[in-house]
Amino acid sequence: MMVMAHLGTDHWWASLLYLLPVLIVVAGIGITSWRDKRHEGEDDDAPTTPPGPTPAP
Amino acid sequence: MPVRSRIVALTGAMSLTGLILAPQASAHGIVGVQDLPIPRWLFGWAATIVLVLSFVALAVLWPKPKLQETRERRLLGIPRLLDPLCGALGVFAFGAVVYAGLAGSEVASANLAPTAIYVTAWVGLVFAALLFGDVWAALSPWRALGRLGGWVAQRLAGDGLPEPMPYPERLGRWPAAVGLIAFAWVELVWTRGDEPVVLAVLAIAYAVVMLVGMSLYGVEAWTRNADAFGVYFALFAKIAPLRWERGAVYGRPPLAGLPRMDAGPGTLAVLLAAIGITTFDGFSEGPVWTDVAPELTDAISSLGFAQATALQFAFTIGLLLIIGLVSGLFWLGIKGMQTVSKAYDAPRLAREFAHTLVPIAAAYIVAHYFSLLAYQGQAMGYLISNPLGDALAPGDGGLLGTAQWTIDYGWVGANAIWYVQVGALVVGHVAGLILAHDRAIALYGNAREATRSQYWMLAVMVAFTSLGLWLLSAANA
Numbered sequence: 001m002m003v004m005a006h007l008g009t010d011h012w013w014a015s016l017l018y019l020l021p022v023l024i025v026v027a028g029i030g031i032t033s034w035r036d037k038r039h040e041g042e043d044d045d046a047p048t049t050p051p052g053p054t055p056a057p
Numbered sequence: 058m059p060v061r062s063r064i065v066a067l068t069g070a071m072s073l074t075g076l077i078l079a080p081q082a083s084a085h086g087i088v089g090v091q092d093l094p095i096p097r098w099l100f101g102w103a104a105t106i107v108l109v110l111s112f113v114a115l116a117v118l119w120p121k122p123k124l125q126e127t128r129e130r131r132l133l134g135i136p137r138l139l140d141p142l143c144g145a146l147g148v149f150a151f152g153a154v155v156y157a158g159l160a161g162s163e164v165a166s167a168n169l170a171p172t173a174i175y176v177t178a179w180v181g182l183v184f185a186a187l188l189f190g191d192v193w194a195a196l197s198p199w200r201a202l203g204r205l206g207g208w209v210a211q212r213l214a215g216d217g218l219p220e221p222m223p224y225p226e227r228l229g230r231w232p233a234a235v236g237l238i239a240f241a242w243v244e245l246v247w248t249r250g251d252e253p254v255v256l257a258v259l260a261i262a263y264a265v266v267m268l269v270g271m272s273l274y275g276v277e278a279w280t281r282n283a284d285a286f287g288v289y290f291a292l293f294a295k296i297a298p299l300r301w302e303r304g305a306v307y308g309r310p311p312l313a314g315l316p317r318m319d320a321g322p323g324t325l326a327v328l329l330a331a332i333g334i335t336t337f338d339g340f341s342e343g344p345v346w347t348d349v350a351p352e353l354t355d356a357i358s359s360l361g362f363a364q365a366t367a368l369q370f371a372f373t374i375g376l377l378l379i380i381g382l383v384s385g386l387f388w389l390g391i392k393g394m395q396t397v398s399k400a401y402d403a404p405r406l407a408r409e410f411a412h413t414l415v416p417i418a419a420a421y422i423v424a425h426y427f428s429l430l431a432y433q434g435q436a437m438g439y440l441i442s443n444p445l446g447d448a449l450a451p452g453d454g455g456l457l458g459t460a461q462w463t464i465d466y467g468w469v470g471a472n473a474i475w476y477v478q479v480g481a482l483v484v485g486h487v488a489g490l491i492l493a494h495d496r497a498i499a500l501y502g503n504a505r506e507a508t509r510s511q512y513w514m515l516a517v518m519v520a521f522t523s524l525g526l527w528l529l530s531a532a533n534a
Contacts, residue, residue, distance in 0.1 A: 015345075017098035018527035021105035025519045029512045033396065036509060 092472060097530040104483045104522045111487045112515045115494040116508040122499040124492065127313040132299070132306045140303065144201025151198035151260070153444060158257025162446030166436070168253040169444035174260070175244060175251070176433045178286075180426040183293050187419055190301050191294035197287060199264045200280050203271035221275035224282055229322025234330050236263075236285025238380070241334040245341065246372040248365060288327055292318070292415050293422075296488075312416070312488055316496065320411040328414040329387060332521075333380030335421040336528065340379055341372065343531030350375070386517055387414065393513020394497075397506060409500060410514070413493040417521055420485020424478040424525055431469050438462040475533070482525045486518045 150173070158170035165171040185192045194200065210218055243250040243259065250256075270279040280287040294300075295314035300307045318324070340346050350371050358367035391406045401409070439462040440446075442455030454460050493514045497507035 014098060015527060015531075018101045018523045018530070021102050022516070022520045022523050025105060025109065026516050029516055033509075033512060 093475065097475075097526070097533070100479050101523050101526045104479065104486075104526065105519050107483050108486055108490065108515065108519050108522060111490055112494075112511070115490060116504065119491075119494055120498070120504040122495050124310075124313060124316045124495045125499045127309055127316075129300060129307040129309045129313075132308045134305050135301075137304060140195060141201070141205075143195035144198075144204065147196035147198040148201050150196070151264070155257045155260050157444040157446075158253040158255075158260070160445060161253055163253060164446060165251040165253065167443075167446030169440045169446075170253040170256045170260075171251045172433065172436050172440055174256055176429060177437055179240075179244075180422070180430050181434060182290050183419070183422050183426075184430065186290045186293040187296050187423075190297040190299040190306075191291050193286060193290035194280070194294075195301065197280070197284070199267035199271070199284070200276060200287065202264075203268055203276040203279075206268070206272070207276060221278070222273055224274045224278040227322060228282070229324065230282050230288050230327050231323035232283035233285045233288035234323050234326035236283075237289060237327060237330045237334070238376075240285060241330070241337075241376065242373065245334070245338055246369055246376060248369060282321075282323075285327075289331065292324075292327065292331075293419055295412075296416060296419060312492060315412040315415055315492055318412040318415070320408045325387075325407055325411045325414070328411060328418055329384045330380055331418040332414065332421055333383040334376070335418070335425050336383055336524065337376045337379040339425050339525075339528035339532055341375060343528060345531070346375060386520055390514040390517035393516070394510045396513070397510040398501065401500070409496055410493055413489045413496070413514070416485045416488035416492070417518075420481045420488075421521075421525055423481035423485070424529060427477050427481070428469075428474045431474070432464055432466060435462075435464045471533075475529075478529050479526065482522050486522045490515065490518055 154170050154173045157168055157173075161168040161170070182193050267279070267284055270283050273279075274283075281291070282288065295318055296312055297314070298309060298311045300309060300314060341350075350368075353371040353374065354364070354367045357370045358364050360367075362370065388403070388407070391403050391410065394406050394410075395401075395403060439455075439460050442457040442460035442462075443449060444456070447455075449455060449460055452461065490511075493511055494507065497510050498504055501507045501510055
């Protein structure tokens, strides 16, 4: 980051530095959403435990 | 800004490149050189971190809705005479501006009308609304004249006066959205948009339309829905900690007026237009538009249009495209919410979350126009003493003795302006996140689902913040 800081902002690619945090956040949110959905899918697919024998009183 | 239009109008003989590049120098009165401790883009990164941390903090510490129902406290009573007095002041100011426009100097910077309309009213009243509430409602000249007309008609006709027609619900605030874009077109695109005479004629025409509308549909219904300025300033006033009602002033927490905002048809369009207009104003001063506009203008002029007409077409396309881009960003956030739960359709979600755009629009306006108000706003000091822009003798103070005042460009530095701009953008977007989170909890019922629904709204907020900082950075470069 310090290297980038010293490169200055006169180049056109300096504009991309404003886009980068957006892309990082979008990527992070995308991954989080995907994991959330996968967990939901696993919960839905989990086999239901058959009822066991009634415990003796 | 009008400065650009002026430059464009006056330099028809210049090359197109020169036409486009010239306005950059104005950059809304930015004066001095910034000496920031870190590069400007790093502020974008810092703002993103603040937004992400705010989002996490809201998810953890804000499990129940807190803003949907807030209590207001009556602070003080105000004399009933204040309302008509403010209205009379508004009518007087309107008359003075129109007279200056019609009878005064043709030089925009010397005439009261352009500065009064584009700086004091258009920008200054937003700042006033954010701090003090709906000041415009009290000052609006057409509302005051409409109410006066209604009062006189009631006196003359008594019970025989017919009731106004019901305002068409489906029309909602669409007339205000159209009016807002039309005003922005005059300000940012039309080459004659800062000519005092033109502004005066347009102001009279607008007032006539408003008075006709009020006489048909009633003063309050028309002001609430169809008066572009009435709707615009009233939306920002909902952020304010004060609410004015006949005879009293009420106190409330900042932002508390927004969750109760009526987001009827057209409201979202007004807000997206407000953000888009400010965005385009910044964008049109930056390097990307400077590169694109000449090529677009050439392409349009090759169809047979004059160069000046083609330039206005290009700017119109740019303005509409940016409003479309801003609308698209918001819709992405709304569609993202639907990936979590299909319980609500997209139009319903857009209505429910429309109020979260108000602090974003406010942030964009404060960030973009703070320097304009700080510097060019001072021009009102000498313009009220010499509203027609007459040539005065040295030492002649004019009407109020202030005609010799000048603009003090030293009272706020370039660094301070940048910090205000960054601060406004960050605070505005964090406020948007808070409002969205609070509404999501009220809507989805549990904090987990509410937080998940706001993932994409966070991305939208980060995108708006980065876009805002990029625009400011490009304008300041």
